[in-house]
Amino acid sequence: MNAWSESNIAIVYFSGLFFALMSGLVIVFYLNSIKEAIKLITIKFNKLWNSIFKSSIVLASLIGALSINFRNCEGNYDYLLKSPQQTVIKGIEQVSNSFDWLTVLLGFWFLLFIILRLNSIKNIENKTKVL
């Protein structure tokens, strides 16, 4: 491959960001039918939980992609101009890191919602015992 210019690197960088953002939005759309589930799990403030959950997914996808630095330790990007392969690998790394952040975040929400659900089951059972 021939050497690349700054604009090529910028295209790879912004494509990585765009793809990461789109994957976050696709996950939100995939989980769009969860309003009812969140309402049942949280009982109170379900709209707040829902909006925080969805916005955190989009934010995590962006943070993951943005945390990949295209500059080396000295703050230069010359090595990318010489090697298009490394530029493409950096772009792929952006998407991969974004998915890593999403995995950790969804794991956190998964745990939080399960604990909330078990607590609400316990509360319901306690109430029925009192009655």
Next chain:
Amino acid sequence: MENTTFIKAYLITFIICTILTITLILLINKGLKKYFENLAQDKIIAKFFMKLSYLIILLGGISASLTSNYKTQDTANWLTLTWDVTDHLKELFERLFLIIIILSIVFFILHLWDKRTIK
């Protein structure tokens, strides 16, 4: 070796990794469904938890499938390419193993906790 050889090897390994991840999801699908229906005591909530766990496994698997460190220098040959491909696969297996172990520990703790709360 030509650049296209590396790209082909990378893409084929990526597709294999994605297929392996989806196969794993399909394998544990039935068990997860029963577990969540039992734990959440509601079909809508169980479906939500299932969707979340699918996403966790799928994103973890694809994230590992994307990471690669193929050596494309002039000294690269079919043997180094084979090692790069196996490294790529190893990355996926390590990630899936980690996710499954963490999920199993979480399910185990939740199962114990759930028993206590029901009592």
